[in-house]
Amino acid sequence: MTVDRMLPTEEASELLGLTREIADGELAPRAADFEARGEFPRDVLRTIGQAGLLGLPYPEDDGGGGQPYEVYLQVLEVLAARWLAIAEAVSVHTLSCFPVAAYGGERQRKMLPDLLGGDLLGAYCLSEPQGGSDAAALITRAVRDGEDWVVTGTKAWITHGGQADFYNIFCRTGGPGPSGISCLLADADTPGLLPQKPENTMGLRASPPAQIVFDGARVPADRRVGAEGVGFRIAMQALDAGRLGIAACAVGLAQAALDHAVAYAGERTQFGRPIGDFQGVGFMLADMATQISAARALTLAAARLKDAGRPFSTEAAKAKLFATDMAMRVTTDAVQVLGGAGYVADHPVERWFREAKVLQIVEGTNQIQRMVISRALTRGAAAAQ
Incomplete structure (x- = not known):
C-alpha cells in the first residue's frame, strides 16, 4: 500500500522518490539471493553511498545530506521495506559517524567528507x-x-x-x-x-x-x-539517535510484511471467497496496519523533537521499544495469514519474521528501553515532589 507521508519540503519528497527508485531497482531484486548465500552486499552499499544516502542527517558543509532526522528515518523505512540488511547498514554507518561529527576536533572533522561521502563504511x-x-x-x-x-x-x-x-x-x-x-x-x-x-x-x-x-x-x-x-557520554548520545534508526527499520520491515499479507489475502481463496473477506483474517490485517501507523507516528514524533533540539532520549527509547515489538508481532501475523505458505522461503515473510527478532535486541535490548523509560518516569516524579 502507498504510505501517505507528510514531508517538510519538496526536496524531501524528491529524496524519497529517489530512494524508492533505488530500493525497487537495486535492492528488492537482490535481497533474497544475497541473504540465502550469506554474502555481504558491499557493492550495493557503495551504490547507496554514491546516491548520497549514507550521510543524510549530517550538514552539507561536512559532506552530508543536510536532511532533518524525520526525513532520514523515512528513507530508512523505505530501504528496510525492500532489504533490512541495507537499512540497518545505513543506520549503523550513520551511528558510526556521530562521534567525529559531534565531538571531533578540527583535524578530525576534516575527515568527515570521507566518512560521510559514501565510499567508506x-x-x-x-x-x-x-x-x-x-x-x-x-x-x-x-x-x-x-x-x-x-x-x-x-x-x-x-x-x-x-x-x-x-x-x-x-x-x-x-x-x-x-x-x-x-x-x-x-x-x-x-x-x-x-x-x-x-x-x-x-x-x-x-x-x-x-x-x-x-x-x-x-x-x-x-x-x-x-x-x-x-x-561513555558519546556512546549513549549516539545510541539515542541510533535507536530511532532501528525503530524506522522496524516500521519499514513491518510495512513490507503487511503489504505482502494483504496481497496474498486478496488472491488466496477458501470456501469460494478471498480469505481477506473473512473476519478472522481481515481483523488481523486491520490490527497490523494500525500498529504500524502508531509505530511510525511515535518514531517521527521523537525525530521531530531531535530536529528541534529538544530532549528526545526517552521518546527514542519508547519508539524503539514499541516499533520493534510491533515488527515482531506483525511479521508473526503475516506468516499466519499465509498459513503453510508463510513457513517456507518461497514467500519473503519467512525471512522478515526471522529478521524482525534482531531489532528487539540491537541498539539496546527492549528490556533496556523499558529501564530507560521507567527511570525517566521515576526521576520526573521525584523532581515534581
Missing part, C-alpha cells in the same frame, strides 16, 4: 562478550605509549565487523565506571585490529556481526575523539 565497537547491556563495565583497555594508544581486548556483535573501513572503539583509558571510558577512531588496516569469523545468525545473514579482537592495536593519539573520559 563505519562500525561501532561498544559491546563486549561479557557485557552488552552493561556498557559502562567494558574492559577493553587502551594504554598510552608515546604517540599511540595501544588497545587490548575484544568487542562483540559488531555490525560490519571485517567489512568496515573505520571503527569507533570505546575503551577504558582510566578507572572503573563511565568516567574511565574514551573513544578512539581506528582505520580498518590498523595492525592488531583483528576481525573474527562472522556469527551464524538467525536473520540478516547477508550482514552478520563479528567479534573484533584488539591485540596490541596501535591507534595514533590524535585519533582519540573528544576529551579523555567522555567516551
Whole structure:
C-alpha cells in the first residue's frame, strides 16, 4: 500500500522518490539471493553511498545530506521495506559517524567528507562478550605509549565487523565506571585490529556481526575523539539517535510484511471467497496496519523533537521499544495469514519474521528501553515532589 507521508519540503519528497527508485531497482531484486548465500552486499552499499544516502542527517558543509532526522528515518523505512540488511547498514554507518561529527576536533572533522561521502563504511565497537547491556563495565583497555594508544581486548556483535573501513572503539583509558571510558577512531588496516569469523545468525545473514579482537592495536593519539573520559557520554548520545534508526527499520520491515499479507489475502481463496473477506483474517490485517501507523507516528514524533533540539532520549527509547515489538508481532501475523505458505522461503515473510527478532535486541535490548523509560518516569516524579 502507498504510505501517505507528510514531508517538510519538496526536496524531501524528491529524496524519497529517489530512494524508492533505488530500493525497487537495486535492492528488492537482490535481497533474497544475497541473504540465502550469506554474502555481504558491499557493492550495493557503495551504490547507496554514491546516491548520497549514507550521510543524510549530517550538514552539507561536512559532506552530508543536510536532511532533518524525520526525513532520514523515512528513507530508512523505505530501504528496510525492500532489504533490512541495507537499512540497518545505513543506520549503523550513520551511528558510526556521530562521534567525529559531534565531538571531533578540527583535524578530525576534516575527515568527515570521507566518512560521510559514501565510499567508506563505519562500525561501532561498544559491546563486549561479557557485557552488552552493561556498557559502562567494558574492559577493553587502551594504554598510552608515546604517540599511540595501544588497545587490548575484544568487542562483540559488531555490525560490519571485517567489512568496515573505520571503527569507533570505546575503551577504558582510566578507572572503573563511565568516567574511565574514551573513544578512539581506528582505520580498518590498523595492525592488531583483528576481525573474527562472522556469527551464524538467525536473520540478516547477508550482514552478520563479528567479534573484533584488539591485540596490541596501535591507534595514533590524535585519533582519540573528544576529551579523555567522555567516551561513555558519546556512546549513549549516539545510541539515542541510533535507536530511532532501528525503530524506522522496524516500521519499514513491518510495512513490507503487511503489504505482502494483504496481497496474498486478496488472491488466496477458501470456501469460494478471498480469505481477506473473512473476519478472522481481515481483523488481523486491520490490527497490523494500525500498529504500524502508531509505530511510525511515535518514531517521527521523537525525530521531530531531535530536529528541534529538544530532549528526545526517552521518546527514542519508547519508539524503539514499541516499533520493534510491533515488527515482531506483525511479521508473526503475516506468516499466519499465509498459513503453510508463510513457513517456507518461497514467500519473503519467512525471512522478515526471522529478521524482525534482531531489532528487539540491537541498539539496546527492549528490556533496556523499558529501564530507560521507567527511570525517566521515576526521576520526573521525584523532581515534581
